[in-house]
Amino acid sequence: MAPPLIELRGVGKTFTSRSTTVSALDSIDLEIEAGEIFAIIGHSGAGKSTLVRLINALEHPTSGTVTVDGVVITEQSEKDLRRVRSRIGMIFQQFHLFRSRTVFGNVAYPLKLAGRPKERQRARVAELLSFVGLTDKAWAYPDQLSGGQKQRVGIARALANDPAILLADESTSALDPETTQDVLRLLRRVNSELGVTVVVVTHEMDVVRSIADRVAVLDSGRLVEVGTVYDVFSAPRTDTGRRLVETVLRNRPDADEVARLRKQHEGSLVSVTVDGDAVMGQVLTDAVRRHDLRFEIVHGGIDTLQGRSYGSVTLALSGAERDVETAVASLRAVATVEVLA
Numbered sequence: 558m559a560p561p562l563i564e565l566r567g568v569g570k571t572f573t574s575r576s577t578t579v580s581a582l583d584s585i586d587l588e589i590e591a592g593e594i595f596a597i598i599g600h601s602g603a604g605k606s607t608l609v610r611l612i613n614a615l616e617h618p619t620s621g622t623v624t625v626d627g628v629v630i631t632e633q634s635e636k637d638l639r640r641v642r643s644r645i646g647m648i649f650q651q652f653h654l655f656r657s658r659t660v661f662g663n664v665a666y667p668l669k670l671a672g673r674p675k676e677r678q679r680a681r682v683a684e685l686l687s688f689v690g691l692t693d694k695a696w697a698y699p700d701q702l703s704g705g706q707k708q709r710v711g712i713a714r715a716l717a718n719d720p721a722i723l724l725a726d727e728s729t730s731a732l733d734p735e736t737t738q739d740v741l742r743l744l745r746r747v748n749s750e751l752g753v754t755v756v757v758v759t760h761e762m763d764v765v766r767s768i769a770d771r772v773a774v775l776d777s778g779r780l781v782e783v784g785t786v787y788d789v790f791s792a793p794r795t796d797t798g799r800r801l802v803e804t805v806l807r808n809r810p811d812a813d814e815v816a817r818l819r820k821q822h823e824g825s826l827v828s829v830t831v832d833g834d835a836v837m838g839q840v841l842t843d844a845v846r847r848h849d850l851r852f853e854i855v856h857g858g859i860d861t862l863q864g865r866s867y868g869s870v871t872l873a874l875s876g877a878e879r880d881v882e883t884a885v886a887s888l889r890a891v892a893t894v895e896v897l898a
């Protein structure tokens with residue numbers, strides 16, 4: 558198997574000022590494979606931006622090693638780091654475009670810095686603007702563009718020198734939901750058509766869900782979960798993971814919601830979680846048909862993650878106690894079931 562494109566081993570980062578020491582990252586071991594879309598999530602202050610800044614060597618770790626594309630960047634001189642950085646493009650929440658330069662000028666800038674001849678610059682900018690769908694805006698200034706268009710320029714500029722990696726730090730956080738989806742579609746094309754490995758830092762779980770292959774959860778500088786989006790979202794192993802994921806997946810009702818449901822519905826409240834290939838509708842109808850029961854879905858829903866169905870619904874099951882018990886037992890054979898107290 559090819560070695561990981563990005564590898565962090567035992568990475569720690571502390572910031573020390575005169576009066577305080579902040580541990581931003583602690584003992585991070587992480588591997589990001591070539592060709593994947595990898596998301597890093599966590600609450601504000603968890604260390605996400607610091608982690609990204611270590612990958613492009615804008616910060617240096619206090620301990621541990623960072624390897625990018627086979628180069629141990631923690632051992633490189635500033636001059637050699639420039640070569641590593643040229644393999645990495647970056648986009649930001651606030652776009653960071655030059656307001657005094659046209660779209661063309663912004664995208665041409667890294668090519669100019671790299672010493673590309675004028676003719677080559679022109680051809681490459683045309684190619685990039687066509688890729689991001691902004692050919693007609695080449696001579697516009699950033700202030701004349703929408704947020705989504707500005708981020709497209711940011712993406713074109715980040716791709717100018719053919720990077721292997723694109724780091725996206727909260728790149729859609731300033732955009733409305735529809736524009737966010739447009740930018741995410743573009744990032745997916747960057748990954749699938751150009752083969753660029755994309756690392757997305759975000760606090761928006763919807764972004765992770767709609768774009769990432771794998772996700773890492775950071776909590777107070779520690780890496781607490783890493784896995785496929787399906788695994789982490791459908792079965793988070795930590796409280797932090799659970800809290801983050803619950804912001805997008807309507808999961809089991811909390812205690813207040815259970816009390817409210819109890820007042821509104823008769824019968825037993827039963828939460829049924831289906832993952833993977835089981836089909837929720839089928840599971841429910843089969844279980845209920847075999848018994849003399851009525852059921853109503855009172856909370857939750859089914860969703861698709863990475864092409865697999867996932868969901869948790871709470872049912873109010875009414876009927877004879879024995880029938881409810883048998884139905885719950887048969888549901889247990891195919892799903893995770895919890896009878897809510």
Ligand SMILES: Nc1ncnc2c1ncn2[C@@H]1O[C@H](COP(=O)(O)OP(=O)(O)OP(=O)(O)O)[C@@H](O)[C@H]1O
Nearest residue numbers: 572579580581599600601602603604605606607608
């Ligand atoms: N240059 C710095 N000097 C001192 N402390 C810093 C510095 N950069 C980051 N920190 C601290 O390190 C911790 C992690 O910060 P970081 O910006 O990486 O978190 P984050 O997860 O990206 O947060 P946010 O989502 O709010 O951007 C925080 O406690 C922050 O205050």
